[in-house]
Amino acid sequence: MILAAAEAEFTExxxxxxNVDTVAARAGVSRSTLYxxxxxxxxxxIAVAQRVYERVMRELDTAVAGLSPQDAxxxxxxxxxxxxxxxxLVRRLLVDGDVKMLTAQAPAMFIELAVQxxxxxxxxxxxxxxxxxxHDVVEIHVRLVMSFMEVPPSDAGRWAPDRVRATVGKFIAPMVW
Structure with missing residues (x-):
């Protein structure tokens, strides 16, 4: 309950x-219990980031199930x-300056766990x-996605799924064999 409440608070x-007090109230626990x-x-x-990471990885696993390495x-x-x-929240955890100021662990943790x-x-x-x-190729892939999030492309249409598929299929997928 606490992590769900914290996830909602960090997102909103x-x-x-x-606010930690708001998280405690949302979770229906006292501030001392939370602490x-x-x-x-x-x-x-960090606990919320780990929870979000697991959710994201499950979604990615589902998206690539049964595909060849390049199609995956x-x-x-x-x-x-x-x-x-x-x-x-995913965007904030990966590229938000506020997160980087609070902890450098969340993005670094996500990168290594995602690569593995x-x-x-x-x-x-x-x-x-x-x-x-x-490992090296996957780290390049993960960092590319994060780089595009930190500095969005000048043409927002580059994020359209069909364009992402075409670009990644042509230039990035061949790196995996």
Missing amino acids: AGVRKA RRFANKEELL VVEAFVAGATLIEQDN RVASTLRRAGAQMPDADL
């Missing part, structure tokens, strides 16, 4: 403006770009490249 108020579980706002944010890369990009564009999970998914999809190479 933003990380900097989120027994989470020493501070940063710990609460394409659909993961489309799903990832859509999630980041449509989910305010996506590499594992691509391996299950049939990727044959050496583990170290697969």
Whole structure:
């Protein structure tokens, strides 16, 4: 209940403006109960980030199930770009300056966990490249998505799913074999 309440508060108020007292009230617990579980706002944010990460990874796993490694890369990009564009909390956790000021752990944690999970998914999809190479390629992919979120393209149409599919299929998916 606390994490759901915190997720709602971080989404609606933003990380900097989120209020721990509001989180406790939303969760139906006292402030002291909240602080027994989470020493501070940063710990609460990290726990929420982990929860959001798991949700995002499940959504990406579903989007690429049964696809070849190259097709999985394409659909993961489309799903990832859509999630980041449509989910305010995901976007805040990955690229919001407020989060970076509060903790550098959330984006770094997400990158490494995402790289491990996506590499594992691509391996299950049939990727044959050496583990170290697969890890490096996936990290490039994850960082590309984040880079586009931090500095959006001058042409917003580049985020249209068909254009993402075409671009990723042509330039990025061939990096995985």
